Amino acid sequence: MKNSKRVIAGAMALLSAVSVASCGSSSGSSSSSSYVDKVKVASTDDIATIPDGSEKELEWLSYFDINPTKKEPEKRTDLTLFEEKGGKIKYSQTSSMNKYDKLAARLMSNDPPDMFWYEQSMTFPANCIKEMFQPVDDIVDFDSAMWSDVKDVAEQFTLNGKHFVAPINFLPGSVITYDKSMIDAAGLDDPYELYQNSEWNWDNWYDMMSEFVSNAPADVERFGINGWFQTQVIQQTGKTMVNYDGEKFTNNINDPDIERAEDLLYQVGKNNLVNGNWLGNAKQALKDGNLLFYCMGTWAMTGNNGPSDADTWRVVPVPSDPNTDEKYMTSDMTAYMWVRGSTANEAVKCWYECCRMANTDETYKENGKEKFLNANPNWTEDMYQVIVDCSSSEYNQVFDYGYGISSTMSDDNANEDGNCVTRKLYEYTNKADDNGKQFSWTELRESYSATVDAELKTINDAVVAFNKKNS
Template sequence: MPSSVHSLYYNNNTNTEKKQQKNEIKCNFTILSGCYICYNQIKERQKSLKGANSYRKEMIAMKNKKLLSAALALTCVLTAGACGGGNGSSARPASENTAADTTAPVETTPPATLKEEDKAAIEEIETDFEELENKTVRLLANFDLNPAAGKPKSVALEMFETKCGGHIEPILCSWDDRYDKLSTMVLGDDSPDMFSAEDLDIFPGKVIEGKFQAMDDYVDFDSELWAPMKHVNDMFSIKGRHYIGATSTDAGVVVIYNKKTIEENGLPDPAQLLEEGNWTWDTFYDMIAKFYSRPDEKFGIDGWEFENAFAVTSGVPYVDFKDGKLVSNLENPSIVGVQEFMLKLKRNDYPVPKSEYGWSVHPENIANGKTLFFPQGSYVLFEPENKAVFGDPEDVMFVPMPKCPSADAYYLPSVIKGFSIPMGAKNPKGTAAYLNCVMTCRDNEKVKEIEQNQVFEDYGWTQEMYDMLLKTRELTEAHPVFEYFKAVNDDVYDCVLNPSKETYNAGIPWSETVEEIKYELQTLLDTANEKLDSLTN
């Protein structure tokens, strides 16, 4: 077995020796794709790492180019985080995983159009929208709201075009370049009108930097139309001013599994456990413990997205935003509890040991019965060829992350579908009009019917999967939890991200990590809070 952080920590050293050893390790290790890679082994592992990055690049590119159209076509119910979301799956897909260029390629196949009867049904929906004077809304993003080749059109986009006379003009750039591009455009008095908020990295950091303006002059967040999302949008407000127009929420990460594997190992179906109110950390752990077999190379969990997604099931983020202030929760009992649970998983060898598999993940092991659970964004299931990696279509299923036994509700790693208005935007009214169309479609029964048909016809989903998606969204929207450390600045992000994963990846007790980072984090948050206090926009 190759040397790894995991193996180095199973020894009988004293606490002092462990801390010394830990500091030495930190000097000789770098973080790459969420894994610990020893510098003197990098050259030997380049081939394996290339494979790992290729997988992550494929997932990111698929999410940003292919599956965005799927999520947009299902505006009311499918908020799959298809534009680089968060964190849940990861709020920084390109910088954390790979510097992939996600600029959309030239497509020659025309997009699918809505059926004539569906267009007629949309036309019949009563609205009080007025035709826009400025009909062009410029969107800066690494995706296009207009449907991709062969993909169905969003119902909300159809309404925006027919009832408001609007048109979305994409300004495409790579994920990594979007903020540099935005700064250039703002300074050049050429600001775009709309910017995706789905990565959850705008608020509050980019607001502090002056890149975005409050939306309240254009969007009536207190109106009946926006009432279903008021509790969410209020989480992204400062002094009563809102900086994100979130139209829906979804779980950023779900737990994908193969029903055949579950049955063959005599395990309870997680979907059934959820229905019974018994899909918890305890049942999650018990299933893994029964399934695990080191001699047979059978492990409980694979994937890159587990640690941060699981942490927020406690109901408490590492960094929260309360009463206009950023707050550290590193020593909160709920955070301590979730870290102790992840340490228990690690010490029992239940996660797939990536160091033994070329620092790559293997979703195909879900299909062949070697891995039990694969936490990942539900976007991965929107393309039949990608869903097939996990097994036969009738066997692939998912559930939300398990519930913390001591929590009063399901708290899930939350992402949003929504947009913000950049500073200096020339057509903020156009952005507001589009968002109002999305909200109008959101809970309309006829729209839901149209979108449900699209799920079955275009993406090959089963009724069971569709029902689970609705259930997951319902649970998320009832008690959304957003992780703010990814959205303050790079220093806060770096201070928390990798240390928060050390328990699960390296077996390092959380108490040691907290002592190392808590003062630095508090200083960084104090500085950010001072800037929030002085914000006047």
């Protein structure tokens, strides 16, 4: 299913722990070997060597490898640092579809791997409550200089007062790519300049799409946008469908800001501004000049999916809510879950620190930039900086717990139509369902309110039982 492909590709775009350094190479560019070893990574004394007598090899159960591969020949900065400290990553392959089943089987046989990829879908709270993972508090000091700037995010992923996620870095879930030459030809304001002036918001986004579509030649069908943007637009309010206070998950679909955003998306869909087809990537989406904006993760606009020599692409964040001055970003978070039963404390600690160092030290951040621009020579520094800015502490990183509650609420692949309830709540006012129905927000909310309440009751009961067991 296309939703699954998008999740896999998005995860692959996050492989590097150096900002967006791997986004270009994750597409498997045939020229990737040309930049291998161009960027040298200096050693550091700020991370301790894994002590002798400790486990030094970490087993990584995943559907992608951290080590260099034929497709990804350049060694990542975090891995370079880790190996210098005596560490090694052993890759055990599974598939994206059965990864949790494979992990459960390993745990049942008392043969746990050490690390597992954090994903928004089902990792927290569902599979933490099932005790697939262990807290990281014994190996991460969130008050230390290395971790203090992500402590507020880590606090959002706690059970019974324990932290289960050590955030490494953040990337925008989607950004908007467009061709400036098309903007100029249409006589529209440049979104990048609006963004630079803190004026890029829902209002001018909607107006630009409307003008572009309405001015199409008689024999041409135009659209304003394609891709994955609905969730991001709604979360520009700073609100999510499900809230969590560290003890209880609550239903937030009656929030008036969510309703305001949903009403906007309804109009965008009703007025035929959306191309709802799967266009694959930015290169395909923008090639004929009849789509103004393409919105997707960075995987879809880098490497083989990126601009050619003659292109005049630019990128901007999803437009902001004009009713707030706060900056919000729907976040793809890089984190490595520590599997329950793993005893490689020192090696996991070292790996976490190498990953954080690669994202916080200016030298290593510059390494990441060099790697990225080597892999994506037609990306400008301005484009790269937009991604860096959106990933910074200037933005409030937004996560919706609805994607981690249950199969019904959170797992696209567990639902017959390939769309979990949380996805439907974010997207179905903007597009038609399988029966051709485009819902108003009132209709959509009423259709799924009881389901949300029932699923949250189940997870809250499980939280109470988990806390009682682990007190």
